[in-house]
Amino acid sequence: MIIHVTYLSGYLAAIISSIIISAILGLPLTPERPARHSWTPSAIFPTPVIALGLTAISIKLGVTGIYGADLGAVAGVLSAIMTAYFLEDIFPRPEDS
Amino acid sequence: MNELVGVAAAAAISWLNFVVIDTWMGLPEKPGVRGADYIGRDIEKRGGDLAGGFFQGNLVCSPDASAGTLLGAIGCYLMGVPEGGLVAALLVFIGNRLCADPGYAGTLGALSITVIIALASLAGMSPGLFVAGMVIAITTIQGVSHSRSSRLLGAIARRMDRYTDLK
Amino acid sequence: MLIQITGIIVVLMAVRTLLAQDRAERLLYLNAMSFGISAMIALYVGTAFGAVLAAVYFVASTITSNAIAHTLDRVGEEMVIED
Numbered sequence: 001m002i003i004h005v006t007y008l009s010g011y012l013a014a015i016i017s018s019i020i021i022s023a024i025l026g027l028p029l030t031p032e033r034p035a036r037h038s039w040t041p042s043a044i045f046p047t048p049v050i051a052l053g054l055t056a057i058s059i060k061l062g063v064t065g066i067y068g069a070d071l072g073a074v075a076g077v078l079s080a081i082m083t084a085y086f087l088e089d090i091f092p093r094p095e096d097s
Numbered sequence: 098m099n100e101l102v103g104v105a106a107a108a109a110i111s112w113l114n115f116v117v118i119d120t121w122m123g124l125p126e127k128p129g130v131r132g133a134d135y136i137g138r139d140i141e142k143r144g145g146d147l148a149g150g151f152f153q154g155n156l157v158c159s160p161d162a163s164a165g166t167l168l169g170a171i172g173c174y175l176m177g178v179p180e181g182g183l184v185a186a187l188l189v190f191i192g193n194r195l196c197a198d199p200g201y202a203g204t205l206g207a208l209s210i211t212v213i214i215a216l217a218s219l220a221g222m223s224p225g226l227f228v229a230g231m232v233i234a235i236t237t238i239q240g241v242s243h244s245r246s247s248r249l250l251g252a253i254a255r256r257m258d259r260y261t262d263l264k
Numbered sequence: 265m266l267i268q269i270t271g272i273i274v275v276l277m278a279v280r281t282l283l284a285q286d287r288a289e290r291l292l293y294l295n296a297m298s299f300g301i302s303a304m305i306a307l308y309v310g311t312a313f314g315a316v317l318a319a320v321y322f323v324a325s326t327i328t329s330n331a332i333a334h335t336l337d338r339v340g341e342e343m344v345i346e347d
Contacts (some may be wrong), residue, residue, distance in 0.1 A: 003178045003215055011179070036122045036201050046190060049204050053187025056180040060312060091194035100265055132333025135340070139288035157295045158330040160323060167299055168319050171306040175315040185319065192323035196330055225307070229266040232296075232303045236273050240280065240296040243289065 007059055010068020011052060017076025018051035019043045025084040039093040041083045051079035103222055107230030110217070111166050112237065114210055116253060118162040122202040124155045125254035126261050130197055132158045140247050148254045148261040149247025153239060159196035163235055165189045165206025170227035172207075173214045178224070182211025267307050274300040287336055291329055298325040 022043040023029060031038040031045060041047070054075040055068060065071040125148035128134035133154030140150035156163055168189055172181025186207035193200035214224050238246045254260045277297035284290050299322075306318040 003218060004180060007180075011183075034123070037199070039199050046200060046204075049186055049190055049208075052183045053190075056176075056183035057187075060176055060180050060184070091191075094197040104266070104269065130330060130334065131337050132330055135333055135337035136288045136291060139286065143286070143289070153292060154333070157291055158326070158333055160326050163299075164322060164326065167303065168315075168322065171303065171318050172315050175306060175310070176312045181312075181315060185315070188316070188319040188323070192319070192326065195323065196326060225266050228303050228307060229269050232270050232273055232300050235299045236277065236296050239292045240273070240277050243292060 004059075007055075007064070007068035010055055010059065010065075010072040013069045013072030014051040014055045014076045014079075015048045015072075017073045018047045018079045019076075021077050021080035022047045022084060025080055027080075027084055041087050046087065047079050047083045048076075050083065051076045054079060100226070103226045104229050104233070107217075107222060107226040108233040108237075109230075110213060111170070111210065111227055111231040112234035114213060115162040115166045115206055115231075115234070116238075116250070117257075118206050118209065119152065119156075119202055120250070120254050120257050120259050122162065122205070123259055124161060124202065125149065125152045125250060125259050127151060127263060128158075129155050130158050140243050143244055145244040145247035146251030147263070148259075149250035150243075151261055151263075152250045152254070153243065153247060156235075156239065159198040160189050160192045161198070161202040162206030163231070164192070165203040165208075166210045167228070167231045167235075169207035169210040170214065170224055170231055173211060174224035174228055178215045178218065179211050181224075182207055182214070186211075267304060270300050270303050270307065273297075274304065288333070291333060291336075295325075295329055298322065298329075301325075 027043050029043045031040045031042045055072050058071055128137055128151050136154035137150030141147045168185040169182045172185035186204045189203035189207050190200045193203045214227055274297050277293045281290050281293040302318045302322040306314050
């Protein structure tokens with residue numbers, strides 16, 4: 001049973017960089033209330049999830065960098081760019097919402 | 098014998114994880130897609146509760162916290178904690194968007210079960226128990242008696258102020 | 265032993281699907297069964313790729329069930345013209 005705590009700094013870097021870069025790119029900080037029905041991409045929903053997922057995938061594939069920190073920062077930037085500009089094109093929201 | 102006790106405990110924990118998160122995320126409130134409405138009203142016709150029926154219909158028609166819990170447990174079992182849970186959260190998010198759902202319930206379920214598995218491993222429970230436990234948990238909701246389980250889900254929805262307003 | 269537990273659940277759900285009469289009821293048993301099959305894929309393959317396979321299978325089966333339920337609802341609404 002292995003808990004990989006060595007890459008904790010990488011995950012923290014991914015979360016922080018994704019939130020900061022997506023706020024800079026103009027995404028709202030929180031979705032509108034009630035959050036569970038909202039389709040707007042924001043700085044705290046899907047951006048950190050995508051960034052953490054990309055970081056985890058590259059750690060599993062062997063590309064770790066310096067304890068994952070630089071990897072996390074790059075993944076955060078990529079995820080913020082993807083959410084801000086491409087998410088609505090890749091996954092359009094359905095018509096009746 | 099120890100493993101059976103472990104699977105039972107993991108089943109109870111997974112059941113709580115996905116039912117609480119799904120109810121909080123509004124699954125009993127309204128059907129997310131048309132198919133969920135069909136299943137919900139059919140359960141009501143067969144003697145169940147409408148909000149519980151919408152919950153079960155939403156379970157079938159789109160990945161939600163139940164899928165997030167299962168795939169998060171599978172990820173943690175095969176790829177280690179926490180990488181597996183994070184990869185599972187990303188895959189569940191993509192699956193949610195493909196099924197016309199915003200994605201909050203599924204990713205939250207995957208992330209929370211990752212935290213739970215990390216804590217449970219300190220108590221000696223391996224992630225594989227949660228994989229089998231989640232299958233048992235979903236079977237108690239969808240495989241035993243739809244009317245009774247939908248009434249239980251409706252009562253939980255009422256308690257958490259997520260009961261449906263539709264008729 | 266985990267594979268045996270999951271396998272028993274899959275077989276039970278399949279039998280209940282065959283015996284049920286109502287179409288929506290069958291969809292619920294099939295959904296429970298696909299949870300079981302997805303878990304069995306992961307438990308049997310045993311490597312990291314198995315997790316990806318299990319996730320892909322599960323999402324695909326959910327999309328299928330979504331399409332079936334949507335069509336059942338539409339079929340319920342159609343009117344048949346008798347000649």
